[in-house]
Amino acid sequence: MVEQHKELIRDFIAQHVPDTEVDDDEDLFAGGLVNSLFAVQLVVWVERTFDLRVEGADLDFAHFASVDAIAGFVGGKLAPAGGGAWTSN
Incomplete structure (x- = not known):
């Protein structure tokens, strides 16, 4: 499932x-590859694609x-x- 998400x-x-070419662990913002407008588009896309809600507390770069x-x-x-969150580390 995680690989499908990626x-x-x-x-x-x-x-x-x-x-x-962007590596999976490459910082998109620090590398200057994307800007703040893209960040907004990304949040909306994540919500729609994965059918979840991004709350205010979730809005962390x-x-x-x-x-x-x-x-x-x-x-x-x-x-x-209660199942715990998956992490990429």
């Missing part, structure tokens, strides 16, 4: 950062900084209550 995330990023971070965030949000 594949979707990679595809979305590739659409917005053309002609650039650390959750959206890389493919691994996004997949970990999504996994945590989709984990059954």
Whole structure:
């Protein structure tokens, strides 16, 4: 499941950062690959694609900084209550 999430995330990023290979652990913002407008698009896309709600407390660049971070965030949000969150580390 996690790999399927990562594949979707990679595809979305590739659409917005053309002609650039992005590693799963590469910081998208620190590397200047994306901007704040993309961050908003990414949050909306995550909500729609994975059918989850991103709450105010979730709006942390650390959750959206890389493919691994996004997949970990999504996994945590989709984990059954009390089941613990999946992390990419």
